[in-house]
Amino acid sequence: MALLDDNRLFAPDPGLRTLARALYDTVRDLPIISPHGHTDPQWYAENAPFPDPARLFVTPDHYVFRMLHSQGIALEALGVPRADGGETEQDPRKIWRLFASNYHLFRGTPSRIWVDHALQEVFGITERLTAASADAIYDQINDCLKQDAFRPRALFERFNIEAISTTESAIDDLKWHRMIRDSGWTGKVVTAYRPDAVVDPEFPGFAANVEKMGEMAAEDATTWQGYLAAHRNRRAYFMEFGATSSDHGHPTARTEDLPQDVAAALFDKALRGACTDDEADAFRGHMLTEMARMSLDDGLVLQIHPGAARNHSDAIMARFGRDKGYDIPTRTDYVHALRPLLNAVGERPDLTIILFTLDETSYARELAPLAGVYPALKLGPPWWFHDSYEGMMRFREMATETAGFYNTVGFNDDTRAFCSIPARHDVARRVDCAFLANLIATGRLAEDEAFEVATDLAYRLAKQAYRL
Amino acid sequence: MALLDDNRLFAPDPGLRTLARALYDTVRDLPIISPHGHTDPQWYAENAPFPDPARLFVTPDHYVFRMLHSQGIALEALGVPRADGGETEQDPRKIWRLFASNYHLFRGTPSRIWVDHALQEVFGITERLTAASADAIYDQINDCLKQDAFRPRALFERFNIEAISTTESAIDDLKWHRMIRDSGWTGKVVTAYRPDAVVDPEFPGFAANVEKMGEMAAEDATTWQGYLAAHRNRRAYFMEFGATSSDHGHPTARTEDLPQDVAAALFDKALRGACTDDEADAFRGHMLTEMARMSLDDGLVLQIHPGAARNHSDAIMARFGRDKGYDIPTRTDYVHALRPLLNAVGERPDLTIILFTLDETSYARELAPLAGVYPALKLGPPWWFHDSYEGMMRFREMATETAGFYNTVGFNDDTRAFCSIPARHDVARRVDCAFLANLIATGRLAEDEAFEVATDLAYRLAKQAYRL
Amino acid sequence: MALLDDNRLFAPDPGLRTLARALYDTVRDLPIISPHGHTDPQWYAENAPFPDPARLFVTPDHYVFRMLHSQGIALEALGVPRADGGETEQDPRKIWRLFASNYHLFRGTPSRIWVDHALQEVFGITERLTAASADAIYDQINDCLKQDAFRPRALFERFNIEAISTTESAIDDLKWHRMIRDSGWTGKVVTAYRPDAVVDPEFPGFAANVEKMGEMAAEDATTWQGYLAAHRNRRAYFMEFGATSSDHGHPTARTEDLPQDVAAALFDKALRGACTDDEADAFRGHMLTEMARMSLDDGLVLQIHPGAARNHSDAIMARFGRDKGYDIPTRTDYVHALRPLLNAVGERPDLTIILFTLDETSYARELAPLAGVYPALKLGPPWWFHDSYEGMMRFREMATETAGFYNTVGFNDDTRAFCSIPARHDVARRVDCAFLANLIATGRLAEDEAFEVATDLAYRLAKQAYRL
Missing domain, CATH: 3.20.20.140 (Metal-dependent hydrolases)
Structure with a gap:
């Protein structure tokens, strides 16, 4: 696959x-x-090293967080830093799960192609990102990021x-x-x-x-x-x-x-x-x-x-x-x-x-x-x-x-x-x-x-x- | 066909x-x-019941009468009601014949698809609307409209x-x-x-x-x-x-x-x-x-x-x-x-x-x-x-x-x-x-x-x- | 070919x-x-008779000379007449060679189709216009232009x-x-x-x-x-x-x-x-x-x-x-x-x-x-x-x-x-x-x-x- x-x-x-x-x-x-x-x-x-999957793929990418937000997800929940110093989600795994369980929103968008390309070509992932696969994929990326090759x-x-x-x-x-x-x-x-x-x-x-x-x-x-x-x-x-x-x-x-x-x-x-x-x-x-x-x-x-x-x-x-x-x-x-x-x-x-x-x-x-x-x-x-x-x-x-x-x-x-x-x-x-x-x-x-x-x-x- | x-x-x-x-x-x-x-x-x-084919397909449909009018047909001849009380065509068969004999004007337009779809799927007509087929199609629709199923x-x-x-x-x-x-x-x-x-x-x-x-x-x-x-x-x-x-x-x-x-x-x-x-x-x-x-x-x-x-x-x-x-x-x-x-x-x-x-x-x-x-x-x-x-x-x-x-x-x-x-x-x-x-x-x-x-x-x- | x-x-x-x-x-x-x-x-x-290939194809055709100019070629070098009476290239063969050696600029443009069509259908040319073929094609067109049939x-x-x-x-x-x-x-x-x-x-x-x-x-x-x-x-x-x-x-x-x-x-x-x-x-x-x-x-x-x-x-x-x-x-x-x-x-x-x-x-x-x-x-x-x-x-x-x-x-x-x-x-x-x-x-x-x-x-x- x-x-x-x-x-x-x-x-x-x-x-x-x-x-x-x-x-x-x-x-x-x-x-x-x-x-x-x-x-x-x-x-x-x-x-x-890049810190974690969420801060590599979600938090800094305005294409990604704007689409999630358009469906009612608060930017705070995606870990986007507050200019006013307010609290935002700090747990990268939680952010990643939110991204994964809403990944269907990106159907037909270039973000889908870019993210899939990076998952497969950079991190060797061949399973689709979903709520079910979120944790396994998170772990696989996270393991990679600890290696010098990444x-x-x-x-x-x-x-x-x-x-x-x-x-x-x-x-x-x-x-x-x-x-x-x-x-x-x-x-x-x-x-x-x-x-x-x-x-x-x-x-x-x-x-x-x-x-x-x-x-x-x-x-x-x-x-x-x-x-x-x-x-x-x-x-x-x-x-x-x-x-x-x-x-x-x-x-x-x-x-x-x-x-x-x-x-x-x-x-x-x-x-x-x-x-x-x-x-x-x-x-x-x-x-x-x-x-x-x-x-x-x-x-x-x-x-x-x-x-x-x-x-x-x-x-x-x-x-x-x-x-x-x-x-x-x-x-x-x-x-x-x-x-x-x-x-x-x-x-x-x-x-x-x-x-x-x-x-x-x-x-x-x-x-x-x-x-x-x-x-x-x-x-x-x-x-x-x-x-x-x-x-x-x-x-x-x-x-x-x-x-x-x-x-x-x-x-x-x-x-x-x-x-x-x-x-x-x-x-x-x-x-x-x-x-x-x-x-x-x-x-x-x-x-x-x-x-x-x-x-x-x-x-x-x-x-x-x-x-x- | x-x-x-x-x-x-x-x-x-x-x-x-x-x-x-x-x-x-x-x-x-x-x-x-x-x-x-x-x-x-x-x-x-x-x-x-809907009254007749012309008042079902022509007179109320601005897509239809605007195209006919664009080629010089007066709106009066299509039975479009006058706001000023003036006379318009009252014979639905005449209106229908005018529509039929100019049906080529709709080539390549969505109106053509919509009308053909309604003729075939709603009224069971399989012959193309033309000047020659106008009366027969008129009669077939008109007969349908008298039935409760329509x-x-x-x-x-x-x-x-x-x-x-x-x-x-x-x-x-x-x-x-x-x-x-x-x-x-x-x-x-x-x-x-x-x-x-x-x-x-x-x-x-x-x-x-x-x-x-x-x-x-x-x-x-x-x-x-x-x-x-x-x-x-x-x-x-x-x-x-x-x-x-x-x-x-x-x-x-x-x-x-x-x-x-x-x-x-x-x-x-x-x-x-x-x-x-x-x-x-x-x-x-x-x-x-x-x-x-x-x-x-x-x-x-x-x-x-x-x-x-x-x-x-x-x-x-x-x-x-x-x-x-x-x-x-x-x-x-x-x-x-x-x-x-x-x-x-x-x-x-x-x-x-x-x-x-x-x-x-x-x-x-x-x-x-x-x-x-x-x-x-x-x-x-x-x-x-x-x-x-x-x-x-x-x-x-x-x-x-x-x-x-x-x-x-x-x-x-x-x-x-x-x-x-x-x-x-x-x-x-x-x-x-x-x-x-x-x-x-x-x-x-x-x-x-x-x-x-x-x-x-x-x-x-x-x-x-x-x-x- | x-x-x-x-x-x-x-x-x-x-x-x-x-x-x-x-x-x-x-x-x-x-x-x-x-x-x-x-x-x-x-x-x-x-x-x-039309005078020469350059004055037939290049000098009067704004599609052609504007594209050449966009890549830094002076209009003077293409023989475009000066309104202020200044000098421009007078040698049609030189103009033609400049056109030919930049013919790749027209890739994907309608000018390319129009010129190729005229070369083939009007003048019988079947070789692509390039710096190498410029002179031969010039001569072939020029010979044609002297004939009554052109x-x-x-x-x-x-x-x-x-x-x-x-x-x-x-x-x-x-x-x-x-x-x-x-x-x-x-x-x-x-x-x-x-x-x-x-x-x-x-x-x-x-x-x-x-x-x-x-x-x-x-x-x-x-x-x-x-x-x-x-x-x-x-x-x-x-x-x-x-x-x-x-x-x-x-x-x-x-x-x-x-x-x-x-x-x-x-x-x-x-x-x-x-x-x-x-x-x-x-x-x-x-x-x-x-x-x-x-x-x-x-x-x-x-x-x-x-x-x-x-x-x-x-x-x-x-x-x-x-x-x-x-x-x-x-x-x-x-x-x-x-x-x-x-x-x-x-x-x-x-x-x-x-x-x-x-x-x-x-x-x-x-x-x-x-x-x-x-x-x-x-x-x-x-x-x-x-x-x-x-x-x-x-x-x-x-x-x-x-x-x-x-x-x-x-x-x-x-x-x-x-x-x-x-x-x-x-x-x-x-x-x-x-x-x-x-x-x-x-x-x-x-x-x-x-x-x-x-x-x-x-x-x-x-x-x-x-x-x-």
Whole structure:
């Protein structure tokens, strides 16, 4: 018995399946390039064992706990830490049992595939997770976690990760990355420059964050020029720890290219906490263009992740804080929003801007037409809620005809769930091979070309776009 | 010869078809739960014969007459009653011939499947409806309608309807429901509380409607507290006639949770006819939250049906009135619109809010992410123009990965066309089985689990969500 | 070896493929009706040879040069003419080699299918275009172009074009069309009335254009009544050269039906260059309704092509001018925007309004519901970026269930690339047959009806809707 079908995600038609299988066999064992994600560098630095099955699979995974919560299970019962210090379940076995006895909720979801993949491929489990099997599976995972072969670095190597990027705040001291570097371990773990805390006037503690950045950069970051210099300094510092990209998570895709004196005045207002909502949005948007200009000098790839309405529930935000599954995608305009940035730097072939969306309606209508003409612009893979079989298929079906394959950048797993990394890359490789098989079978792509594209999508494009 | 292919709506791939067929065979004969619709309770109360084929199939079915009209056929020629008292075709055979000779217009539409299903399964007709066959088919249906076996209650039982809900205005006296109850007939026909006429300041006769509600409830409904008390009273009255849900058809998904004094002031303005468009919208939005709070007390399920631009043609509205096929879906935002309601009651697992949409772009982007985290929120099935093979398939493909199956509520037929009820449930059951078969065949769902889900989608979820 | 798979675009399932093939075999050789496009009437008038492969395939085709440019190739290197008079590559062989060595960029795009089709079917080439094959293929095409059989009229006849429409500005003198008519050649080439230059107050030279129109029409077009009379006169002139349609490319779908004095006042402001953006938009919108009223008199079909944000890059606009691949689709509302027009003329069955969209989200939500009820309204085929396998399939899947087939109008190639005309019609015929095969196989359409629909979609509907 197995949890996973060896031909999963390939079309059932025998001809298509044979083609997809043949393509997949050439890419399944390629090394993983993970150019964007949220794994914790402390894992690789300390290489300590993961604590228990619940804290590996349930508590940190917002896909998992949001689904359980949607059916009335309190986040406290899942051990999700309280921001207000209140009590939560501490017994990992109890949390695991709750997860197991509600595992049917994940039918038809990508979480089901990711968890089953990790259970089978990482922990050798072949029995379905249910209330009945919960304890035995808990014990089996728990036994594994005590072994050295299941420590982070060993798994990193077993997962065949050639390079992985974490994401750190611009005011992070990168001590874990330093510790990794100093350890002599050869695993390639790089950081990415995430300046939300110092470019978003509405970010909690914005002014203090800017001040801290100034101290770290030995610049007077309270002046506009000093602030820009501090960014340049911090970017260089991040590049010492392997960074090849910056990352920007804004509520909208708005960009601006303001005159320098207007930008400087907005910055002053932002420091004083005096920006209106619109001014804060304009400042964030202008900083994307400034970041792009810095990228022209230092070569960092610029990633834009817009369109999430964060912390939708006030009650959950108050009790549990951010990132608790209450970020909801919103409709996002790109055509007008990106115009200032693209007018400023979009024609530069030496710049790479990678754009993500949570609004699939923009794939065919806006993003593919934009990426299909501007030299600087590339499309990131399906993101977040769309990082799934159907989501990936829709992306290829809606983006390829106008943007082609070579204005896309392969796959990002974007995950905090370490054991899901091989699962997610495997899903992406399978879906892309299934898509290519269909192109061959419908006479839209020659077979020899499809094999080349399969490797491009699984490995080469990510490596090239992110300069890893 | 048959009008219906026995394997219709299953994928042509032999493996998929066998799987879909096997799933379908377990659900095809399950009783029908019809928790939301617009059949006329007078039918069940009086149990009189349906008058003739035209008034059964053409005149009351907006899907049918809008398509005929789109090709230049006047609504008058189809016997659609004039609001202005003008003449319309009275000869049902003439109307039927017009329908028959234009039946090719329905190729590829769900109406074609529904009508063919009713012709074959209800009336035993196996010849295609055309100009040539029109009279013979007319006669065959007409002969049937004279028999007792074709009266409403007999058909209700033959259709294997376990429970059906009609929809009545908050100021309806429910006399037909009383007559059904008093008749001793055991068919389960319940009502649903539809208060648009008394919560929408822009509804014709709003103030008079509120006054009437007050009289019916023996409350002074012209005060804010009396008005709320009258709602509670009417909801209790509806529950005496089996109501388990309220239903709300608003132009937008806007909700509000206003301070009570602000709401009371808006109510006063509404009664005086002094609300601006925005204030009317805010009042409607606030009343959704008030209704949800009442639901926490009385247990009614709250249904929200937003997003139709009603009565698009002034000329048709003037000549024929409402509900003449001129309601057009519009783009609808849910993320911001529902936030006040969800902040007020969304975390309550003892409340069920069922949300519908006419804007499919919101399935994956907004609705599945919301229903996939808020305990109170569930997704209604594809609605109105999307109640079709492609529409249902898109819903499952776009909503399942983030919301799963268990944040959806099975199928609603939502129909006024009595004979289409079995047809519509059959379509939904077939499409869901086809979708599940594909999940099995692509390794996304185990076969034993798919059988359980098939029954959940065909029967159990609707029964449970609507407490029927 | 062949570039084209004989069963391309048909589903791989053997049953589906057999059905699709059978349908396609009945329509593949039907004459081409090309009721909307942008081929140059000078070609047919002068019947001069096309100059060279680069100027046939690369330089004039925005699909081709935008994709090459998106990967960093300068438009100058592709021979795209500079608006500012700057230098561009003049050697067609160099341009061709650049195209050939980057031909892999078109994998999975419709351009690849169109170009391969033209290479094989028009020029007899069976080897894939690559850097290695570039020169040989260049020579083979170049040799062909010198032969009489490859002149425009010969190709027109070989392509089996029954009728083609070009598009000319309202102030064009139609001299090429006159030359075609006077030549005695029997190829049916008609014009279409495109008045953007004289109905859009923001069009460069609007007032001068209006003045010119007045001179051509012998009317004082500087008064509102004279302006309308001049339109009527020009429409009649265009009809002398076969025009059966007008065409309107507006940034939005906004329509207005203003009182005549308000329209007249806006017109005066427009002539003085004094319109605000909103007034210009209102004037354009009102002119659609005026055009529709003229159509009621003269019978021209009204085509609306809204929703492109033109000339997105300032730098490209300054250096190369309009139509350089920088027009990007935007989200477009139809429900509210079209209401004034539809209220004015939408109920007229003697009028045909053909609506196009660049926003696929409107197919199922807005356009099919509107076209499925208003007698005057029909849906144009997938347009521009959506004129592709996936785009056409999405159109049929999203529009058919509510609009049916008979509120659509067959296919338009909309192209400037002459050799792509047979390729594009072939793609449309194949996709429609694949769609119909799936309807048959899933029991949604009888086989005999599908054959009738196949011919309707490939030939009859375009001919009928455009009165060609």
